[in-house]
Amino acid sequence: MTVELEHIFKVYPNSKREDLIPMLQAIQDEQGYLTEDVIHEVGKYLGISVNKIYGVATFYDNFRFGPVGRYHFRLCHGTACHVAGASTLQKELQKLLKINAGETDKNGLFSLEVVSCIGACGLAPLIEVNEEYYTNITLESLKALVDKIREKENDVL
Amino acid sequence: MSLDAKLENRQFLINKVLLDPRRDEDAGVRKSLSYISGERVHKALIYVGMATCGKVAGAKKTFLAIQNYLQDHDIDVTLVEGGCVGFCREEPLVDVQLPGKARISFGNVTSDKVQPLLDDILNNNLPEQKPLGQYQNPILQQWDGVPFMEEHVFFAGQQRLLMDNCGIIDPVSIESYIAKGGYWSFTDTISTKTPAQVCDIIDKSGLAGRGGGGYSAGKKWNAALSTVSDNKYLVCNAVESDPGSYMNRAIIESNPHRLIEAVLIAAYAIGAGKAYIFIREEFSLAISRLEKAISQAREMGIIGHHIFESGVNINVAVKKGARAFVCGEETALINSLEGKRAMPSSKPPYPAEKGLWDHPTIVNNVETLFNVPLILKNGSEWFHDTGTKRSKGTKIFTLSGKLKNYGTVEVPMGMTFRDILNDIGGGMAGEKDFKAIVLGINSGSYITEETLDIKVDFDELKSIGGALGSGAFVVLDSGVCMVDMAKYFTAFFKNESCGKCIPCREGTARMLEVMENVTRRPSDNQSFQTLERFKGVMQLKNLAGVISETSLCSLGKSSPYAILNTLKHFKKEFDAHIFERKCAANICTDLRIYHIDVDACTGCTACFKKCPVDAIIGSPRYPHFIVQDKCIGCGTCFDVCKFNAVLIK
Numbered sequence: 001m002t003v004e005l006e007h008i009f010k011v012y013p014n015s016k017r018e019d020l021i022p023m024l025q026a027i028q029d030e031q032g033y034l035t036e037d038v039i040h041e042v043g044k045y046l047g048i049s050v051n052k053i054y055g056v057a058t059f060y061d062n063f064r065f066g067p068v069g070r071y072h073f074r075l076c077h078g079t080a081c082h083v084a085g086a087s088t089l090q091k092e093l094q095k096l097l098k099i100n101a102g103e104t105d106k107n108g109l110f111s112l113e114v115v116s117c118i119g120a121c122g123l124a125p126l127i128e129v130n131e132e133y134y135t136n137i138t139l140e141s142l143k144a145l146v147d148k149i150r151e152k153e154n155d156v157l
Numbered sequence: 158m159s160l161d162a163k164l165e166n167r168q169f170l171i172n173k174v175l176l177d178p179r180r181d182e183d184a185g186v187r188k189s190l191s192y193i194s195g196e197r198v199h200k201a202l203i204y205v206g207m208a209t210c211g212k213v214a215g216a217k218k219t220f221l222a223i224q225n226y227l228q229d230h231d232i233d234v235t236l237v238e239g240g241c242v243g244f245c246r247e248e249p250l251v252d253v254q255l256p257g258k259a260r261i262s263f264g265n266v267t268s269d270k271v272q273p274l275l276d277d278i279l280n281n282n283l284p285e286q287k288p289l290g291q292y293q294n295p296i297l298q299q300w301d302g303v304p305f306m307e308e309h310v311f312f313a314g315q316q317r318l319l320m321d322n323c324g325i326i327d328p329v330s331i332e333s334y335i336a337k338g339g340y341w342s343f344t345d346t347i348s349t350k351t352p353a354q355v356c357d358i359i360d361k362s363g364l365a366g367r368g369g370g371g372y373s374a375g376k377k378w379n380a381a382l383s384t385v386s387d388n389k390y391l392v393c394n395a396v397e398s399d400p401g402s403y404m405n406r407a408i409i410e411s412n413p414h415r416l417i418e419a420v421l422i423a424a425y426a427i428g429a430g431k432a433y434i435f436i437r438e439e440f441s442l443a444i445s446r447l448e449k450a451i452s453q454a455r456e457m458g459i460i461g462h463h464i465f466e467s468g469v470n471i472n473v474a475v476k477k478g479a480r481a482f483v484c485g486e487e488t489a490l491i492n493s494l495e496g497k498r499a500m501p502s503s504k505p506p507y508p509a510e511k512g513l514w515d516h517p518t519i520v521n522n523v524e525t526l527f528n529v530p531l532i533l534k535n536g537s538e539w540f541h542d543t544g545t546k547r548s549k550g551t552k553i554f555t556l557s558g559k560l561k562n563y564g565t566v567e568v569p570m571g572m573t574f575r576d577i578l579n580d581i582g583g584g585m586a587g588e589k590d591f592k593a594i595v596l597g598i599n600s601g602s603y604i605t606e607e608t609l610d611i612k613v614d615f616d617e618l619k620s621i622g623g624a625l626g627s628g629a630f631v632v633l634d635s636g637v638c639m640v641d642m643a644k645y646f647t648a649f650f651k652n653e654s655c656g657k658c659i660p661c662r663e664g665t666a667r668m669l670e671v672m673e674n675v676t677r678r679p680s681d682n683q684s685f686q687t688l689e690r691f692k693g694v695m696q697l698k699n700l701a702g703v704i705s706e707t708s709l710c711s712l713g714k715s716s717p718y719a720i721l722n723t724l725k726h727f728k729k730e731f732d733a734h735i736f737e738r739k740c741a742a743n744i745c746t747d748l749r750i751y752h753i754d755v756d757a758c759t760g761c762t763a764c765f766k767k768c769p770v771d772a773i774i775g776s777p778r779y780p781h782f783i784v785q786d787k788c789i790g791c792g793t794c795f796d797v798c799k800f801n802a803v804l805i806k
Contacts, residue, residue, distance in 0.1 A: 020496040060479035078400030119403030121557030
C-alpha cells in the first residue's frame, strides 16, 4: 500500500534530516497517527533508515502509532493537578473508560492520555476532551461527563 | 480598517516613528500613536482576555456571546481577541473602553453575564457587576467610584516591566505594538550600535538567564560574538515543559512582537543571520500568534534582508518542538532542531562555540529575551534600579495551588516569598495551613515556613540549597503529603529521563523504587520486604548524591533535589512513613488502615463480596469486620460501602 504524502513532501523540498520532525508532525496532524507505511515512505524520501526514524518518533511523547478514540481524554498531571488529586482522578477515569492510560478502547470510542501539564494550573484539576476543557473536576463531575458521552453515543446507535 | 488606511498607517509608523529618533518630541505624532495603540479610541472597544488560560476558563463562549450581542443590537464596536493580564482567577476577563473614558475591566464574565454587563456599560452606566478596576490615564475621564487596577492587591505589589503590555494591547497588531514603543529599540540598535556594544550593554546590565541556570546572558553573547564562523544561530527556548509554569506561553500569547524584537536584537548582537523560536507544539495559540506576528514584521520590513537599508539580514522562523521535557536543555534542544532525538551533549564545547550544525549558537529563554529591548532602550544602569545586588530585574511566576489569587505575576527580584504569597497571592485558600511552596520540578526547591522570608534572588536561594527554577510557584497546604510529592517528582524524572547517561536513567528508576517501597504496604509480613525498604532508604542519600554529581545534563543533576529537599525539610514525615507506616495527610492510599464502624454497618455484604483478598468476615445483616493481617489496603470496601461504615484510620 502506498500512502499519499506528496503534498507534505512538497513543503520540504530540500529533504534534510532537520525536516524529519516537522514532517512527522504534519503527517500525524493530518492522519491522526503514524503507520509503518508512512515511516517507510518518509525514510525513502529523506534517505534515513527506518529504525532511525522509529528511534526519533518513539523518543518524543507526542507521536502515536495507533488511532485515538472518538473522545480523546487528556488528563493533566502537572504539579498543581497532582496536588489537587489527579492520581485519584486517573484511577477513577481508567475505571470509567475501562482502559489504561495510553490506550484506546476496542470500539474506538475512548482513549486516554496523561499529559504532564496543560498549563491552566489555577483551575486544577482539569481534563481536556476533544479540545473542550473541563476544569475543577471532581469524581462526581467526571462520572457525569463520561455518562453523558456514553448516553449520547448510545442515542446515535 | 481599509487596506489603504492600513498601509498609510504603516508608512507613518516606519518613517515617523521607527526611523526617526526625534519621534517623542512631536505632540502630533504622540497623539496619533495614542490612537493607534488603543490608548484612545474613536469608537468603543471591547477586549476579551483570550490567551489559553482564558480560553480554558470559557472566554471563547464569552467572546461569542459578545459577538452575538453586538450583532443583535447592531452596535459598531471594535472587538479584540486579546492576551492575558495574568489574573487567571478572574478569567474570563472583559475590558471595555468607551471614547474619552478610561478603560474598565470586569472579571469572571461568563457568557450569561454578557448581556446585563453590556446593556449598562455601552450606555455609559456602571453595571451591577462590580468591576475589577479601571486603568489610570490622565488624558481620559475616569469612572466615578471605581478603584484603579494598580491599586488592586494582585497588581499593587507587582512591577510589570516585561508584562507591561500583556493583556493591554492587541497581541497580533504590529501597529499597536510599535505605537507603544515597540521595535524602537531594534531600529535604534541596528542604526547606532555595533554588535559588540550591544553585548557589552547586556553584560553590564547583569541580565541572567531566566530558564533556571541563571548564567549571565551578556557573557554568553560575547562568547558567540567572538567565535569566528560563517554562520551563527540564535535560538529562543520556548519549550517551557516544567509542570506548573506557563508564564512563557502567556507572555508570548499576549505580546508576541516583544519576543520577535528581542530575538532580532539578540541575533544582531551575536551576528546571527537566522533565528529560531523553538516552541512546544502544544502551544497552538502561541504558535499561531507568533507566526502572524512574524509575517506582519516581515511585511513591514523589520525581518528579512537588508532591514531598513542597514545591511543587516535576519530571518526568524518558528519551530514546533516535539514533546519531551529534556528539550528544555540547550544541547538537547539543538539536537532536536537537527531532527534527532533530544539527547543532551556534553559541555564543553558550549553551544556558543559549537552548537546547531556545529556553528556558534545562543540559546536563550523567552523571559530572558523579553528583557533585552527594555535594557537597550533604557540602558544597563536602568536595569540595576530593580532587583538585588546580584540579581537584577524582575521575575515572572505562575502562582497556583492552594492560594487565593492565582495567575501570572511579575515581581521585582528581592521581594520575599512571604510577600508574594500573602500580598499578591492573597494568602492561603481554604482552612488548611501553609506547608510549602514548590518552585518547579527542575529546581526541586521547597520554600517552607522557616524560609518564607527568603528573597527572590539567585544567591539567597542557593544559600538554602535551592534554585530559582523556571518560575513555577505551587503552594501546598497541610493536606499534601510531601513523601508523595517527592515520589511524584521522581516518577516524572524517571519518565522524562532521555536514557543517555546511566546515573540518570538507572538512578531515577532506583530512586522511584525506593520511594514506592516507602509508600507501599507490605503485602505479607515477610521480613525481607522491610529489610529492603530500610536498605533502600539508607542508601537514598548516597544514590541521590551520585546522580546529581555524575549526570550529564542539568535535568539529571537536578532529579534528586526533590528527594534531598524532602529529607532536609520534612524528615519527620519521611520517618512517619518509614517507621510508623503512616501518612498524616492520608494521601498515600497504600498506608491507609481501614476498619468498619460497627454501629453504621448494616451487614449488606457488599464489601464482603467485593474484597479481593477475603479479608472481610461477617454474616448478612450483622456488622462485618476487617482482618488487618489479610487486608492489602486497596480501598475497595471504602468505595462500595453505601452507609459510610468503612472508616480510614
